Amino acid sequence: MHPHDHSYLDVQKPEVSxxxxxxxxxVKEKFKEMVVLPxxxxxxxxxxxxxPPPGVIVWGPLGTGKWHLTEAAAKEAGANFVLIRGRxxxxxxxxxxxxxxxxxxxxxxxxxxxxxxWLAPRRDADYSWxxxxxxxxxxxxxxxxxxxxxxxxVSKVSxxxxxxxxxxxxxxxxxxxxxDRVSMLGRKIYVPSPNRHDRVEILRIYLRDAQLGTGxxxxxxxxxxxxxxxxxxxxxCRKAKLAAIERSKGTLKEVTMDDFAEALKAVxxxxxxxxxxxxxxxxxxxxxxxxxx
Amino acid sequence: MCEHIEKGAYFKIKKPRWTWEKIGxxxxxxxxxxxxxxxxxxxxxxxxxxxLRSPSGILLWGPPGGGKTVLAEAAxxxxxxxxxxxxxxxxxxxxEEITKMFETAKELAPCIVFINEIDALAPRREATSLxxxxxxxxxxxxxxxxxxxxxxxxxxxxxxxxxxxxxxGATYRPDVLDPAILRxxxxxxxxxxxxxxxxxxLEILKIHLKKTPLAEDVNLExxxxxxxxxxxxxxxxxxxxxxxxxxxxxxxxxxxVALKHFKEALKRVPPSLSPExxxxxxxxxxxxxxxxxxx
Numbered sequence: 365m366h367p368h369d370h371s372y373l374d375v376q377k378p379e380v381s382x383x384x385x386x387x388x389x390x391v392k393e394k395f396k397e398m399v400v401l402p403x404x405x406x407x408x409x410x411x412x413x414x415x416p417p418p419g420v421i422v423w424g425p426l427g428t429g430k431w432h433l434t435e436a437a438a439k440e441a442g443a444n445f446v447l448i449r450g451r452x453x454x455x456x457x458x459x460x461x462x463x464x465x466x467x468x469x470x471x472x473x474x475x476x477x478x479x480x481x482w483l484a485p486r487r488d489a490d491y492s493w494x495x496x497x498x499x500x501x502x503x504x505x506x507x508x509x510x511x512x513x514x515x516x517x518v519s520k521v522s523x524x525x526x527x528x529x530x531x532x533x534x535x536x537x538x539x540x541x542x543x544d545r546v547s548m549l550g551r552k553i554y555v556p557s558p559n560r561h562d563r564v565e566i567l568r569i570y571l572r573d574a575q576l577g578t579g580x581x582x583x584x585x586x587x588x589x590x591x592x593x594x595x596x597x598x599x600x601c602r603k604a605k606l607a608a609i610e611r612s613k614g615t616l617k618e619v620t621m622d623d624f625a626e627a628l629k630a631v632x633x634x635x636x637x638x639x640x641x642x643x644x645x646x647x648x649x650x651x652x653x654x655x656x657x
Numbered sequence: 658m659c660e661h662i663e664k665g666a667y668f669k670i671k672k673p674r675w676t677w678e679k680i681g682x683x684x685x686x687x688x689x690x691x692x693x694x695x696x697x698x699x700x701x702x703x704x705x706x707x708x709l710r711s712p713s714g715i716l717l718w719g720p721p722g723g724g725k726t727v728l729a730e731a732a733x734x735x736x737x738x739x740x741x742x743x744x745x746x747x748x749x750x751x752x753e754e755i756t757k758m759f760e761t762a763k764e765l766a767p768c769i770v771f772i773n774e775i776d777a778l779a780p781r782r783e784a785t786s787l788x789x790x791x792x793x794x795x796x797x798x799x800x801x802x803x804x805x806x807x808x809x810x811x812x813x814x815x816x817x818x819x820x821x822x823x824x825x826g827a828t829y830r831p832d833v834l835d836p837a838i839l840r841x842x843x844x845x846x847x848x849x850x851x852x853x854x855x856x857x858x859l860e861i862l863k864i865h866l867k868k869t870p871l872a873e874d875v876n877l878e879x880x881x882x883x884x885x886x887x888x889x890x891x892x893x894x895x896x897x898x899x900x901x902x903x904x905x906x907x908x909x910x911x912x913x914v915a916l917k918h919f920k921e922a923l924k925r926v927p928p929s930l931s932p933e934x935x936x937x938x939x940x941x942x943x944x945x946x947x948x949x950x951x952x
Binding site: 397404405409412413414487488542651656 | 893898904908
């Protein structure tokens with residue numbers, strides 16, 4: 365076991381690559397520019413006299429692949445990858461310090477603070493989508509020390525050129541505005557729920573080893589799975605395969621449309637049409653300049 | 658060196674880094690700020706001798722990304738005074754922070770207090786007047802309750818006689834602002850921060866690309882011509898995107914940013930303004946009382 369393989373903290377050579385994430389071509393481009401390029405070509409940036417982004421906030425619905433994309437960016441940059449799991453650190457300021465300390469020792473490095481809104485919430489954060497619906501609201505928040513630790517550490521490495529901090533959260537309006545400052549996590553990448561094309565590409569990955577019956581194709585399933593995000597689609601494929609195995613009682617030939625119909629009934633998306641609309645609105649209302657390099 | 662930021666950082670005491678020279682264009686706004694803010698702080702005695710009362714506060718207004726924030730910072734730099742900056746949303750929910758902020762300003766005087774997006778802190782209560790289509794970005798998500806607005810006014814009134822504390826508010830929509838904030842002794846002067854014209858865009862490009870190697874086919878005048886309806890922040894974004902495109906293509910062998918990189922960047926960074934929104938700004942400006950813009 366790796367000495368730092370804790371539930372709250374992971375240090376690793378990144379394994380996921382951009383090819384393992386289906387679709388999202390334009391989002392990947394943003395990652396390649398904001399996260400990869402500054403770590404890969406620091407001297408070229410210096411020659412161009414352009415300061416790298418001090419840090420990046422990656423935000424979008426749950427399960428869209430923010431973590432995978434960040435890990436893939438670290439891999440593409442040839443950097444180390446420190447993952448701090450926000451939910452496990454709400455009372456562990458030492459974990460925050462430990463994570464960033466490791467990053468400083470393992471440069472170049474991408475530090476991914478997952479669920480950063482759990483650790484550094486906005487004081488009057490409003491999580492409601494509509495009346496009574498606070499879907500995705502953290503069940504606990506970082507204590508005072510954790511909150512300050514995150515701010516301090518992000519600030520400390522913001523001008524360090526071979527460490528890139530990526531904070532991820534699922535809403536942009538619930539995060540402490542201190543982190544949002546230009547000098548802190550000054551840039552943003554929005555990872556929206558996958559459109560049809562993205563879903564086709566995501567399904568292609570989850571179905572690549574499966575024998576599919578006539579009429580079953582990633583295109584067909586994508587059409588039937590609006591509002592499903594990456595992890596919904598993964599669960600959907602898994603459920604359909606399982607249904608096929610159960611149905612055939614050990615003599616499985618292929619996964620059929622019936623299996624997918626059953627899976628679609630069992631696996632429902634987290635995102636509602638209303639939430640999807642709110643996401644687009646949130647993005648549209650946000651300052652456009654923070655989404656540029 | 659990194660600045661110390663506290664969690665929930667309500668307001669920030671900042672060392673101003675921007676100077677007039679680093680800001681391209683906006684000549685008129687720079688002169689007005691120098692006269693209305695920096696000069697009175699620098700030469701308190703002369704103003705007293707002349708019997709000239711300097712403005713208590715300034716409302717900077719103009720399109721988002723037009724340079725209001727950097728102008729305020731440069732004014733503090735020019736005045737050689739302390740600088741406190743805050744976004745309305747950061748102090749909106751805890752009114753005592755407003756009081757604390759002005760207390761701090763008194764301790765740090767001479768001091769400039771910059772309140773960004775001040776329309777969210779002192780909104781015109783009945784304001785629902787819809788803005789031109791497409792200018793919804795940067796709209797305040799929430800508005801402060803009337804009690805908070807009252808505290809802001811009370812604090813502004815307390816310092817209205819002090820020449821060594823100047824409040825600068827910024828907004829892109831003076832028409833949704835509570836008119837009470839513009840009363841004498843509060844933010845009683847206005848400065849219009851317009852969208853840059855051709856010459857100003859050219860100046861912005863020259864400043865931001867001063868140390869950036871450019872290929873021979875890059876003609877900055879040509880780029881300035883292609884960037885009508887771009888504001889300052891768009892121009893900076895354009896330069897950065899062009900450099901990124903070039904580095905992505907050339908990697909470690911990066912030599913220079915060429916015209917094709919700018920052309921690609923133009924596609925990525927669309928202009929913030931449109932003929933319609935620009936017209937709307939000019940309409941508002943036209944309807945404004947001219948005396949508020951004079952000394």
